[in-house]
């Protein structure tokens with residue numbers, strides 16, 4: 001089973017690099033992180049040696065980039081009919097779901113790792129708390145996993161990658177902003193307290209924010225991990241349920 | 246023990262019944278041909294046998310493994326060429342076959358031998374390193390065929406295996422099917438009636454999700470018998486038309 005999963009993982013990861021799209025994507029990712037960090041985030045003016053302005057924009061970047069990475073995972077298989085081939089190979093559906101997700105996550109990790117010049121710059125300019133930076137990177141990767149799991153599941157609902165992308169952006173947006181004042185101000189006046197707290201607790205922004213501040217709360221990690229597991233499970237259910245159509 | 250055993254298969258899509266109570270069994274050494282008009286339910290039946298679709302009702306077992314209870318065990322023993330021979334367009338045939346070999350867990354010498362044999366049998370040599378989406382229709386079909394026979398499965402399910410092949414390749418694929426027939430249970434679907442005569446040892450005529458007739462070759466004279474109908478060699482088309490449009494003819498007579 002593991003061997004089958006690794007085969008799926010490798011095929012999927014190689015698939016990202018089979019076209020120039022992967023390189024274009026990585027360049028866009030690096031450009032955007034650069035622009036956000038140094039211009040919008042006023043990295044130099046801040047006069048502080050840390051990577052907060054860099055990490056702060058990750059949720060917003062991921063909001064658009066993760067749906068783009070995950071949209072092809074299932075929609076393309078559906079469109080070309082290769083899903084029929086894939087799902088008649090002797091491998092459990094859970095292994096296929098996991099292999100595909102891990103490939104997308106690894107691709108993201110590679111893109112994220114290529115931002116290391118930012119880290120080097122800040123280390124050269126000052127004496128940042130390296131522990132906080134490591135936490136920031138791990139938190140960012142974990143959050144990216146959350147976005148990817150959501151988008152992988154949504155990719156399985158359609159054979160149209162554009163629809164998969166749009167759905168992904170919408171649902172990711174909901175998860176990103178659910179804890180911000182924009183949303184809370186709207187629902188607080190009428191919704192019961194418990195509901196407001198539940199919705200607020202879904203927020204990627206708040207949880208990621210505290211990780212970037214160097215506060216590693218086990219609950220935040222458990223939140224992202226269970227979110228990933230939930231959406232991957234939903235992914236398998238959707239594939240099983242929508243196979244015929 | 247029959248290699249493929251299907252009992253009272255029913256498949257509904259919403260309110261539409263695509264497969265309506267099909268039962269049959271296929272033994273080792275048999276090449277069973279599915280014949281039937283477009284939309285008869287041939288491909289749907291194959292998708293259920295291979296475990297891609299779960300039937301609304303009914304049971305399928307492959308080599309003794311129930312496809313609902315032990316899907317992975319059943320799938321291990323099946324080679325499947327889906328309708329239209331889908332594959333991963335950006336891969337080359339070699340990469341694609343390597344991928345399938347990986348998922349199927351083939352290893353070392355056994356793997357190399359099986360890969361070489363499948364490539365040779367499907368005649369893929371000249372296009373091994375060319376991306377699949379740049380291949381001609383016939384070569385794409387051959388890639389699908391190579392993938393299906395790669396692990397030397399006990400059961401082969403081939404959905405229109407010779408569709409889009411040139412006459413030489415049609416001949417080669419039919420010869421290949423006959424060569425493999427002795428040790429396997431093979432099911433093919435086709436719209437070419439002479440193909441049934443060329444390779445099949447049994448045939449089912451399916452329409453509107455039901456088996457209308459079962460046919461076997463006549464022992465000495467050649468030709469085929471479907472129930473009370475009998476066809477001289479090369480004349481299966483008349484029987485096919487009579488059986489699949491039978492109701493209309495009766496109506497015409499009545500009118």
Ligand SMILES: Nc1ncnc2c1ncn2[C@@H]1O[C@H](COP(=O)(O)OP(=O)(O)OP(=O)(O)O)[C@@H](O)[C@H]1O
Nearest residue numbers: 244245258263281282283284285286287288289290
């Ligand atoms: N996913 C689906 N949803 C709804 N209807 C379907 C679905 N798949 C197949 N059908 C219907 O089921 C019927 C049988 O289709 P199937 O593909 O099995 O026919 P077939 O015998 O293989 O035909 P052909 O000779 O054209 O390949 C058709 O009427 C088809 O429209």
Ligand SMILES: [Mg+2]
Nearest residue numbers: 287288289328
């Ligand atoms: Mg068909």
